[in-house]
Amino acid sequence: MMITPLPVNRDLILGSLSKGVRSDGRRLDEYRPIKFEFNVISKANGSASVRIGDTYVLVGVKAEIGKPFPDTPDEGVLIVNSEFVPLASPQFEAGPPDENSIELARVIDRGLRHGGAVDFKDLCIIPNEKVWILWVDIYVLDHGGDLFDATALASIAALMVTKIPVVVVEGSQIVVREEKRPLKIVDYPVSVTINKIGNYLLLDPTLEELELVEARLTMFTNSKGEICAVQKGLPGAFTYDEVMKSVELAKSKGRELRSILLESFNNWDKNVRGALNGV
Amino acid sequence: MSGKKRLIDENGLRVDGRRWNELRPLKIEVGILSNVDGSARIIQGKTHILVGVYGPRESFAKHVSLPDRSVVRCRYRMAPFSVEERKSPAPSRREIELSKVIREALEPAILVEEFPRTIIDIFIEVLEADGGTRCASITAASVALADAGIPMKDLVAACAVGKADGKLIVDLSDMEDKYGEADVPVAIMPNKNIITLLQMDGTLTSDEFNALLQLAMKGCKRIHEVQRKALKDGFGEIKNLVLEE
Amino acid sequence: MGEKVRSRSIVFPGDLIAEGSFRAGAYTYTEGNKIFSSVFGLCEIKNRVVNIIPLQGFYIPRVGDNVIGVIIDNSPTSWQVDINSPYIAVLQFSDALSKPVDVAREDIRRYLKSGDVILAEVIAFDKLRSPLLSIKGKDLGKLENGTLITFSPVKVPRLIGRRGSMINMIKKELSCKIIMGRNGRIWISSTDPQIVNLVRKIISLVEEESHLPGLTDKVKSLIVKERGNIDR
Numbered sequence: 001m002m003i004t005p006l007p008v009n010r011d012l013i014l015g016s017l018s019k020g021v022r023s024d025g026r027r028l029d030e031y032r033p034i035k036f037e038f039n040v041i042s043k044a045n046g047s048a049s050v051r052i053g054d055t056y057v058l059v060g061v062k063a064e065i066g067k068p069f070p071d072t073p074d075e076g077v078l079i080v081n082s083e084f085v086p087l088a089s090p091q092f093e094a095g096p097p098d099e100n101s102i103e104l105a106r107v108i109d110r111g112l113r114h115g116g117a118v119d120f121k122d123l124c125i126i127p128n129e130k131v132w133i134l135w136v137d138i139y140v141l142d143h144g145g146d147l148f149d150a151t152a153l154a155s156i157a158a159l160m161v162t163k164i165p166v167v168v169v170e171g172s173q174i175v176v177r178e179e180k181r182p183l184k185i186v187d188y189p190v191s192v193t194i195n196k197i198g199n200y201l202l203l204d205p206t207l208e209e210l211e212l213v214e215a216r217l218t219m220f221t222n223s224k225g226e227i228c229a230v231q232k233g234l235p236g237a238f239t240y241d242e243v244m245k246s247v248e249l250a251k252s253k254g255r256e257l258r259s260i261l262l263e264s265f266n267n268w269d270k271n272v273r274g275a276l277n278g279v
Numbered sequence: 280m281s282g283k284k285r286l287i288d289e290n291g292l293r294v295d296g297r298r299w300n301e302l303r304p305l306k307i308e309v310g311i312l313s314n315v316d317g318s319a320r321i322i323q324g325k326t327h328i329l330v331g332v333y334g335p336r337e338s339f340a341k342h343v344s345l346p347d348r349s350v351v352r353c354r355y356r357m358a359p360f361s362v363e364e365r366k367s368p369a370p371s372r373r374e375i376e377l378s379k380v381i382r383e384a385l386e387p388a389i390l391v392e393e394f395p396r397t398i399i400d401i402f403i404e405v406l407e408a409d410g411g412t413r414c415a416s417i418t419a420a421s422v423a424l425a426d427a428g429i430p431m432k433d434l435v436a437a438c439a440v441g442k443a444d445g446k447l448i449v450d451l452s453d454m455e456d457k458y459g460e461a462d463v464p465v466a467i468m469p470n471k472n473i474i475t476l477l478q479m480d481g482t483l484t485s486d487e488f489n490a491l492l493q494l495a496m497k498g499c500k501r502i503h504e505v506q507r508k509a510l511k512d513g514f515g516e517i518k519n520l521v522l523e524e
Numbered sequence: 525m526g527e528k529v530r531s532r533s534i535v536f537p538g539d540l541i542a543e544g545s546f547r548a549g550a551y552t553y554t555e556g557n558k559i560f561s562s563v564f565g566l567c568e569i570k571n572r573v574v575n576i577i578p579l580q581g582f583y584i585p586r587v588g589d590n591v592i593g594v595i596i597d598n599s600p601t602s603w604q605v606d607i608n609s610p611y612i613a614v615l616q617f618s619d620a621l622s623k624p625v626d627v628a629r630e631d632i633r634r635y636l637k638s639g640d641v642i643l644a645e646v647i648a649f650d651k652l653r654s655p656l657l658s659i660k661g662k663d664l665g666k667l668e669n670g671t672l673i674t675f676s677p678v679k680v681p682r683l684i685g686r687r688g689s690m691i692n693m694i695k696k697e698l699s700c701k702i703i704m705g706r707n708g709r710i711w712i713s714s715t716d717p718q719i720v721n722l723v724r725k726i727i728s729l730v731e732e733e734s735h736l737p738g739l740t741d742k743v744k745s746l747i748v749k750e751r752g753n754i755d756r
Contacts, residue, residue, distance in 0.1 A: 012717065096369070317580070335582075430551060
């Protein structure tokens with residue numbers, strides 16, 4: 001059926017914002033409930049899905065052995081790719097990734113890289129020749145408003161449960177063992193995307209609110225509270241004060257999201273490994 | 280070692296412990312996506328597929344629609360992480376062929392003449408592949424079409440049968456599909472006993488082919504029961520029905 | 525021969541409903557003298573007419589229906605209107621305005637522009653051409669200062685209730701104007717998020733339990749309970 005993406009409920013949304021609430025009763029800086037699922041795809045080396053309200057994203061990590069980049073001969077390679085599959089939204093067209101999908105993948109890539117998520121040196125097998133290549137494939141399965149933050153969470157979550165085969169170098173030969181080991185996760189970068197409607201800044205917009213969002217600012221922070229990637233998007237603009245307010249939001253909310261991530265992971269880990277080996 | 284994998288052991292059990300005529304555990308859920316008109320998730324063994332349906336809807340691109348019927352389009356894709364070796368997201372020749380045969384397995388059931396000038400889009404995303412993805416796609420897509428309320432002559436249920444280690448088997452897993460002697464995916468309209476998908480890969484005698492086709496049709500009927508239950512469950516508890524107006 | 529399933533039971537596409545001298549109604553198809561269901565729904569056999577009431581589905585326009593539409597765009601002679609249906613509707617300027625307009629001289633968006641919400645009547649439709657709408661008539665026209673809520677069109681009859689019992693009760697209990705479109709859309713003349721959320725809750729209660737008895741009472745107690753929480 002044709003769904004017309006028009007801001008028909010402008011009065012409701014703006015009217016609520018002026019009272020400091022959202023049309024669904026949330027505060028401006030409140031996310032919808034966040035739900036994680038770990039290792040949902042057994043053929044992936046690691047995977048996780050995240051739901052935030054109606055938003056539903058799945059990230060799968062595949063590891064393969066390949067050549068390092070010449071400028072980082074002793075480091076593994078991270079490649080982030082994103083698919084906006086058409087069943088997620090009538091606005092997603094079948095076909096190769098469009099600019100929105102590529103933007104998302106690149107922003108997530110920067111967040112993970114500069115957020116220091118993975119120890120790349122740990123992924124080196126033979127310097128200059130063989131390293132682990134991590135393919136992080138993002139699948140957006142249901143578009144419910146904010147894709148960046150859900151995807152960032154699913155990406156780091158998938159890396160946290162990723163296991164790669166143990167390899168041994170014998171002379172110039174690489175022996176790939178059956179046994180697997182986890183990646184060395186160094187930090188847990190998360191993104192907080194600030195959405196601007198009029199003079200209001202809000203987090204986790206619904207699809208209806210998204211129609212009115214003039215500009216967005218995605219900010220990754222690491223566990224030290226450092227900002228590690230930023231992306232402004234959409235045709236609108238921010239004032240200096242709004243940007244600085246966003247920094248504070250990104251730090252405080254980032255901390256909150258990170259603790260939800262770690263708590264979900266620990267609960268899952270406990271259930272999987274049993275109380276004996278639990279973290 | 281003969282170098283060939285053994286698919287059926289001395290007790291007649293298959294690699295995953297099933298008997299020759301046993302289906303894998305099958306779970307279908309409906310209405311799981313928020314932006315499509317109909318949706319379904321199927322988990323059959325480790326095979327995990329999501330299907331979303333849009334439509335019928337009028338197309339802005341007039342050249343794709345027809346004046347006397349609805350046009351059905353289908354896209355089958357595998358996620359890069361769905362298989363052992365990462366699959367490139369670019370469509371493969373296999374995915375394009377499967378999109379076509381899946382569409383042509385579903386189309387005979389859809390009452391396309393009821394909605395002229397419209398398009399029905401079926402999007403299939405294989406999240407994990409462990410054999411039988413085309414059959415699972417058809418089974419799930421048919422449920423997603425019903426979830427969208429699209430009028431159909433019947434549901435379409437699909438099941439692969441085949442031959443491994445000289446034995447006829449039902450609902451092939453990935454290993455049996457790859458290393459067995461024959462693979463026969465079949466889809467039927469279960470109320471009508473009409474076959475809408477039939478492919479074969481391998482070698483069979485005509486007696487074996489006949490026997491397999493009958494096995495497949497039986498398998499489809501069991502899958503049909505699961506489809507009906509999924510639709511019913513998706514709607515919540517239905518009792519003491521009250522009709523008004 | 526005869527009825528193959530009991531009236532009011534759940535049926536699936538392809539189920540044989542009746543055989544013999546029955547008439548095939550909505551959401552059925554025939555093969556010879558056999559009548560089958562074409563959708564997942566509830567079967568209703570009354571006076572030897574077989575109808576299926578779909579449990580899932582979309583809105584097919586019917587002449588005379590009042591629908592709530594959203595303007596998508598305009599052409600030199602008409603507006604295109606999204607009516608939550610497979611078919612995009614057309615509202616000709618002549619079925620909206622009292623005097624002719626010259627689009628070359630006048631900006632037609634002065635009257636209606638994309639995103640505007642209208643209450644309209646379906647005046648013609650045959651699936652081969654787009655449904656035609658009119659907003660000339662009592663209470664028809666542009667809807668302003670309110671909120672649009674879309675839900676499953678197959679639930680409309682239940683939300684209206686027997687002879688309007690449900691919708692009239694909701695209107696009475698909530699002190700705001702409510703307009704129902706046959707196409708699964710409701711307009712409420714309020715932009716108060718608390719009222720809007722209450723209406724959303726009512727609709728989801730009706731959507732989830734539309735097949736269970738005693739719904740009107742349940743909805744009434746929901747309103748009474750929630751109304752207390754709404755600050756005035």
